[in-house]
Amino acid sequence: MTAHLPANSPHLRLLDDILIRTATQAGFETASILVEDGARGVFIPLPHNGSHSSPLRVLPEDPLVRRALASTEPIVASDRALTHVSPRETDFARVVLLRVSDPGSSPVRLLLLGDSRPGVEFTTQHSTALLALRPLVDSAALTVLDAEEQRRRRRDLEHGRLLADERAAVVERLDDAVATADTMSAIVRVCAELTGKAVVLFDLRERMITAAGPHSAGRVSMPSLGTILRSYPPDATVGPKPIVLSAGPATDLVRRKIVTPIVERGELFGWLVLDEHPTPLRPTDEYTAARSARRIGSQFLIQRRIARVAWNAKSALTRQLVDGTGVQEDLAASGEYLGVNTEAQRVLVFIQVPDGEAEGLDHAMVEHLENSLGVEVLSTRGSEGLLLLVESSDDVGSVVSVSRVKTAVAQATAELCPPPGLIAGVSSVCEPAAFSRAYREAREVVKCMDRFSERSTHRILSVDDLGPARVFLANGDVAALRHYADDVLGPILVDDPGCADLLRTLQCWFDTGRSPRGAAHQLGVHENTVRLRLSRVRAMIGLDVVGNAADQLSIQTALLVLRFQGHPALAVLDRREEGEMGLDHAVGDRTGTAVSPPGCDRIRPGANRPNAG
Template sequence: MQNHEEAVLRLSLRRLCAAAGYTGGRLFLHDAATGRFHAEAVLDDPNPSPPVRLTRRPRQSVGPDDPLVELLRAGGRPCVLGEDRRGGPGTTRLAVPLSGPDTSTGTGTGTGLLGFALLDHPADHRAEEPLPDQVSACADLVGAAVLGVLTNRRLAAAHEEVARRHEALRRGGEAERRLSRLVGRPGGLSALVRTCAELTGKAVALFDARHRLVTSAGPVGGEVRIQPVNQILAGARVRPEGEPYEPCAPRESCEPCEPAVVPARPAAGLLRRHVLTPVLAGDRHFGWLVVMEYPALLTAFDLLVARRGAECAATEFTVQKRVADVAWNARSSLARQLVRGTSTVADLRGSGEYLGIDIDARRVLVYLTGPGARRDDPADDERLATGLRRRLGLDVLTTRGSEGLVLLVESPRDAGAAAVAARVKSAVREVCATHPGGDGLTAGVSSVAEPSGLARAYREAREVARCIGRFAGGRSPRVLAVDDLGPARLFLANSDTASVRRYVDDVLGPLLTSTAHHTTLLLTLRSWFDSGRSVRVSAVELGVHENTVRLRLARVHDLTGLDVLTDAGDQLSVQTALLVLRLQGHPALLSPDGTAADHDGRRTA
């Protein structure tokens, strides 16, 4: 098509030169986009005599405000310019305006001119001026040909625009089809980001609302080196022209947010441009979708993929959250039914099979209370359960009790009950120590219980937690098992706190001074009871002679009037008082945070 247009324009210029009696010239056509007139065809004199030496390079375009254009627009007829030094000394120039049939109706170029021809001849033609009517008639024919060329160009440009838009719609539809099919399907967010990278041919990453990388993907055969989103956000706060840019924040409307192109800012560490799109669903802000301008420049299609990818990611986040909430609620409901024993075994087994939970497994029940466990926040409960699950490698069910959180830890079938309870107690202490607000948590840990004994395990663990909360001091995570307190927990959990403290003072008051001798006597009592009231085992633990243990117990009798060696009632009174002191964290006794004391009453790990 372009060669055909050039041939038509050159032939038209040749005909016009022949009609005017000129040997060469140039044909200028109007460009509607810029308003200028560009040289489209050139006809040189084949045998210039004498040769013409141009004093300056011929102009290839003329502006709409050029005096020549004004002259032709005003006259509308050919005019001889005479000797024009712009074309060379001794050159006679004839300017011929070109117009088409539609320019008079206002539907043409808008300037009254489709173009014009500048005809040159090395000889002086002023004495032999061409006939104006003859030149004008030929100019009308040339104008019609020029109008056809310009019309073809406009049609070709319109066709190209339609084809471009069709291709954009086709690619957009393909991107929409591929991305929308991934929502709620296997692969999740990783497949979504990987598809965005394939569509754009660029590196793509997804960050959550806390600026943590969720997943990333690069073009086929390429690497992923996207910078952290907080650095991209920092570089986006000021645009190069100084206009502040604030990334979109969560909002109440659910309309999609337009992607923003973050410019390259080497001073901020951004060596390339990035497309930053918030992942929003209603008033929930899930994170950011980032497309890096590498290995090709950004296009409008990249912005479309970024926007649609962010919308699909928001939908996927919402779907995953709802699925997680449903699964969490179902597991929590099953755990509640296991503890309460309100459902039949057949119903429980059916629910367990659906959720992949063995309802016949033995379990350790953990009752968590305190400020950090009273908030009814499923996400917070999930973090506690996940931390415990990772440390133990065992399944953990959660549900809510009357005053705190209940955790059901599955016990391996081939493991000893005491060992499992000890592992659970240690893991609970570690999880509480790393959990936000874990300093105020209190945990009662039951022994390993069969499914039919979970209701009893719940009562026992809750009594332990209440004992710790009522008598233990300090803010470190306080964790004790049912076996650590024994039957006395029922008395401590349900008695008046002031009365219990007076009881301890009545029983062991003479030994509650800060002297080292009295601390040693308390330490001896603890060791003697922990060893099953064995003088020999206690002496070995304390590193003293057996007679020393007997002498110390006799000294306790002298100070308190209690015969712990032979009187069972005195033994129960002293053991209960020691238990309260242990809960209070007395330096001579094992405290609820898992630390012990040396022979001088100092805490040891």
């Protein structure tokens, strides 16, 4: 309630002298002033005799107190009639209560007289003397109260000045950290030094971005952000103000935490958590956490702007590399400024996505591929889709690089894009001078898949999967191509199990580089069985699949059409290989890479050939 005066204060000495004289005149041993403490709801003694605290606390609801407040006369009673909320300072045999403050004045003041001598009579003379001294007693009490109030105000002013100095020091240190290092880790480190506590910065994914302790050495120990936020008050709004989370059985926290959301321009970027270790919380800790959070929020905005500018610059550079429109020296200079190796060999990926779904996919796809492959990935987005340039590692061959890229793209699409709808074409590994050709080839692959199959699942194929036939498939008439496949393979497109085995044998033979042993291994049969089936194919369709390169191209092109259409006999191979690779919606290619199956536009075996069989 007040700031107590020192023991040698003249105001206290005056009050002490008046109380001693009052007790003597009233025939009591001691006298004290009880002052109403509205904040705690009790009457407490006003310090005197050098005593700055007393355990005596009297309840306002006490019947004796109520009688004294309602009367202008002294109220005499035994001490047992006075209700205490704390141990008695002295065991009195009798007490007298007298209201000395005027009605309506605040705080209410009572004169308490106490005596340990039982049986001593309180006479009319004592009462008259007490009433005569009441104004003097109250005046002395008011003087002490006023002096204590002045002392409290001076103390608050001094405390405010010191607090302002500390806050100014906080702002100055944070300004120096931003001017010197201009990083979030530097701000967190200064926050830890100013508070003398462990500080951790989390992002929205609950990942720890940076941490710092009060000393440069040592590891910072902090619960997960999920554990901390579970103790967040359910009715608290997420704003820029720090919140002190309690520790104890009701929460999962061992120590108290100051949690400050990183909010800038109404957007939440993360959380700054200050641990009450190794020192207790101080009044300036919340201020330091709030100011640090504001600086970190500004850093988030700045870094996002920088990242956006760098992303746009890289996107423009990627477009120039693919178009081949820039001067090589200029491209190299731009790449050096952006940290991009413009001389690296890369695999080009062209992704066609449904309208309205490309927004944000480029960032997520690049991040996923860079994390899974550990190489640099460039991207640019156009009206037709998304284009990626994936750096090829020098320590692996071209076939392995393409295989890894296809697998990573398949995993990324499964995680980032709910089916159906995504089509991707993957080029071979090529030099920067060949990016334009690689883009055309990857687009042809995508066009083939788009023309011959419905978008019921993600589909990913490479240029090598289709070979030169992709030009024919991408630009020819769809109906004519379907008739072409039926004309070439019609005799074995009948609804007969033996013919289905012939189709699967043909496909495996081409997939394994025209190897009877490789095809036999995939099919689980003997090599001679493969050779017999190929001979039977020649007898049925009239084309030399083993010895004539032109016939091989015709048959392989027809098989591609059937696979795009999802022919049941070839779909069995697709399902078997996707089970081996462990990827949903996958088709194995000759490199062993799991990719998505081409097409669901299934046709009835023998369709368009009523005389087949």
